[in-house]
Amino acid sequence: MAKIYKTDGTVEETSDLSLENMQKAVGGYIEIYRHFVVNEEGLLIGLPTNPFYRQFVGNVIVLSSKELRGL
DSSP: OEEEEOTTSOEEEEOOOOHHHHHHHHTSSEEEETTEEEETTTTTTTOOBOSSOTTSBSOEEEOOHHHHHTO
């Protein structure tokens, strides 16, 4: 099950990996980088640094290899 690591320090699990749900979770257009789904424009719109994954801004969805292959 994919996990959403939020900038407020909480973690949420999700099994709905539809485009609409992923966009809602990250707050905009998505970008997939390795096993991570992030907001494509996060830096441009000034999203805060993610406390779990400091190399990203905004909420981050972490996918397993199996989930990634299913996209």
